Amino acid sequence: MPFLTRGEDSAExxxxxxxxxxxxxxxxxxxxxxxxxxxxxxxMGVSPGRVSQMMSGDANLTVRSLASVAAALDACVEIRFFDLPQPPTGCQVGSGASSHLADEVTSPL
Incomplete structure (x- = not known):
């Protein structure tokens, strides 16, 4: 689980x-x-400050704001959903005592 600071939730x-x-x-x-x-x-017809906010990487960008940027630039925005890659099963990580732990966790009962 990633480290979360105060005020952050798992979606942030x-x-x-x-x-x-x-x-x-x-x-x-x-x-x-x-x-x-x-x-x-x-x-875009917005202030330079608004563009700076959007480009800071911290702004809460909406689909509408992304579409507005795309329209101003005569560009396209692509949003895709896809499955996360799954790690191979049965992999051993590390060596020594920690690899024994990996064996115990990944071995079928």
């Missing part, structure tokens, strides 16, 4: 990761097009 950490991923992707697109944050703000 993945949400923060998604916001950072969106911000990183947007920064890459802006760089590839040679656009600044100020130029994006003008295209």
């Amino acid at each position: 950490l993945p949400a923060s990761r998604l916001a950072r991923q969106a911000a990183t992707s947007l920064a890459g697109l802006l760089a590839a097009r040679g656009l600044s944050r100020s130029e994006l703000a003008k295209l």
Whole structure:
């Protein structure tokens, strides 16, 4: 279980990761097009401060705000759901005493 600080719940950490991923992707697109944050703000009709908030990776981005960015840039946003990769069963981790523990945990009864 990940370490949680006061005020965080189990959905906050993945949400923060998604916001950072969106911000990183947007920064890459802006760089590839040679656009600044100020130029994006003008295209979107919002303040440069709002664009900075969105690109900080800490903002609570909505689907509408992502769609607004995409429309301003004549770009596309893709959101996908998929199963997490499952670790192979029966793997032994480490060596020595800890590998015996792994054997006990993964061995069928």
